[in-house]
Amino acid sequence: MSQDSLHALFETQKQAYRQHPYPSYAERRDRLLRLKQLILDNQDAIGEALNEDFGGRSVHETVNAEILPSILGLNHALRHLKGWMKSRRRLLPMLFQPAWGRLTPQPLGVVGIMVPWNYALYLAVGPLTSALAAGNHCMVKLSEFTPRFGELFARLVREHFDPEVLTVVNGEVEVSRAFSELPFDHLLFTGSTAVGRHVMAAAARNLTPVTLELGGKSPVVIDRSIPVREAAERLVFANCLNAGQTCVAPDYVLCPAERVEDFVNFFLQEVREQYDDVLNNSHYSAIINDRQRERLMGYLRQAEAQGAQLHWSADLPGGEPVGGKIPPVLVTGVDPEADLMQHEIFGPILPVIAYDDLDDAIAFVNDRPRPLALYVFGFDKALRQRFAEGTHSGALVFNDALFHVALENLPFGGVGHSGMGHYHGDDGFETFSKLKPVVGKQRLSTLKLVYPPYDRWPHRLIKKLFIR
Template sequence: MASETTTTTASEEQIRHTERLFSLQRTAFRQSAPPGLAEREQHLERLKQALLDNRERLIEAIDQDFSCRSRDETLIAEIMPSVQGINHTLKHLARWMKPSRRHVSVLFQPARNRVEYQPKGVTGIIVPWNYPLYLAVGPLVAALAAGNRALIKMSEFTPSTSELFAEIIEATFPEDQVAVVKGEADVAAHFSALPFDHLLFTGSTSVGRKVMKAAADNLTPVTLELGGKSPAVISPDVPMRDAAQRIAFGKALNAGQTCVAPDYVLCPKDRVQDFVEQFSKAARRMYPTLRDNRDYTAIVNDRQYQRLQGYLDQASDLGAELITLNPGNEDLTGTRKLPLTLALNTGPEMALMQDEIFGPILPVIGYRTLDDAMRYINERPRPLALYFFGYDREQQQHVLGNTCSGGVCINDSLMHVAQDDLPFGGVGNSGMGHYHGHEGFLTFSHHRAIFSKQKFNSGRFIYAPHGTILHRLVYRFFIR
């Protein structure tokens, strides 16, 4: 009972702290002029320097949260894209901030049209546990580039990273500019119900629905970066070694705990065994051992590990063939390391074919024709990513033209996320809205339409009383 009371009190304190920070930022935004280019660039430079100065500490904190997170994966998938995203924004921000001129119809001449990009105000960012640094920094860069203030809710499942990131932000920005909130799920629920001027959530589809419902009460615009079952389609004629190697990389990174990881493979029926062999070879080359291999990341916590193990147990009970890739045949007890596992002969009743897997399990489904593979994809909720492996350009265009997904990689996996000049976002069940690069700036900006004219007023020619020859001429030439 004492423990429950303590937890409740801690949550209440976090909620009060969150409300205080939100009020502080809202007041500061209302009382200050929108930041100009120099101020925004200064914010971004300070953030970049803070990341560089604390690089080793961040690597250690993430490793501690996962019990084993590959140092290089943190560098490649968290720190490098965060720094590169800032660099890209700094390079292009002046151009993005310029008002854009728009056409004025002859009906309204002489006049001018333009769109100015204003800060929205106080923005909220809800961060998941799988990439706790990159998925905090990416939205923050967009929010700061657009001139906003930001309140960030870190995940309770990465306490070391959350604590360190809060410390870094506190040392880098005044709390009325950027601040970090910690706490359990009840704090996150309260956070999403605050009247932000924009809210960006990254996480599961089920929680995304709750966030959107909470935001709707305040008419808060939302960007939802969700997940889903992202397919990898192997063409009938692509060299299998090429496809399998690139899929193995995408599935093994962060032990599959990636929202755009290949969730299942669609492979020509007569090539499934070839895929199994080539995928197994690629996995063994990358990870010849698992238990003490610092390159192979562990599952983040016991809850997620048991969820994934449950998928495997159920699939096995229902007749799936599981191919476990543990090259050293090591005992992994106590490590939370789950080997890459291929699942053959799966059925739709299996949980791993219904839920986003979010782990190193990869079902392989045989198809007869490429159209059958696309039909399989289109009968299901729209995925966050789609991967097609095949060098025939007509096949590539056929797949692109007959499927829908948040993003696409052709002959690669994951790498579209790292392209600073491409938008990132989902569609349908996999999310709504975009960020990264220019689209991130636009998402966190209000696009203010401005129509302006000077002394001469051409509009008076259509004022009442109506029925004059000028009215008849206007109708004759412009209603046709």
């Protein structure tokens, strides 16, 4: 798609919004229902398209990690939309009485949504749910790494929506670049921190507000107050879902030094129990493409060359996996300066770092960029306050991982290098709305008392009562 075509699409939506800037509850509800029906009627086609794009994507994972949370989010919005749209009364200070004030949620206008390849459906539908509920018109740019899904989703959207309200854009990197340069009223980008910097710079030229969901390295801290087997069992699912290609996947584990060996053994045992022959199991997904696979293998080769130990969950006769799948692998003895510890892994690789004192583990986390999620495993209740007050992260989760992403009544978003802004539920509705203060007075206006000249008794009384 050419830059001129993108601008034409944007101008079409912009003009349509200006002609009808405040969709009714019925119109917004209809749009959400259309989006929901689009998904429900095409579950098999969506699963097959993503399976083809990945060269082996578990249909069950598509259902559980994309279709299910998409529908849950839409249902949550449909239940609460009427309440979200209501103006909220605000009581004004006594000094300005008599007066009235309200906070009115107003659609921003035209919203841009840039979607990554790892959860192409959910990371399109999640922001769309919030933006459409807020009454906006939306343009969605899908990843060039999921062309079959992109073609399918674009066709389905054309069949269910007027392009003046919602349209899907596909194309290579140059299209993404041009998309980020459009003067949207809000732009949401999900992807890597490196690309997020470019998106934010492009948006800044238009003073476009951005929500950035960037990921980063989400740590796991295992405390001595939990059996290490329990922690290992709960982490396998989080590390293996979508073959680790998840922005909130556990990225490395900080484990008490005397329990590292046990953790490794229990983790590998649990992988085999959940997946059996993991490389030949259709429930275990492939790496999206050769480029990403080679990146991950490069991390492992470098770490091993520097003295790290690789603990594979599958037998590899040739020493390395063959084909599109990489079995889960734990890495011990890794150099903290290795690429594996410097970049978001985004694959089924989990470094395990030994620590002696919990303070050292917390310092290790705090010395690095703030993560999208921090997972703490331990049954000692004192850990809650210690980590809540002593660390920064987009989310803090105890004794499990990943599930917080599907909680529609909690905001989802990062902090620092892991992103800015948030969405989901009412927080998403507010992200894509202008909460406009509307204030006024009736016939009686006491503000006349403060008009000049300024040496009269009302001014002396105001200073005496309020400036103290």
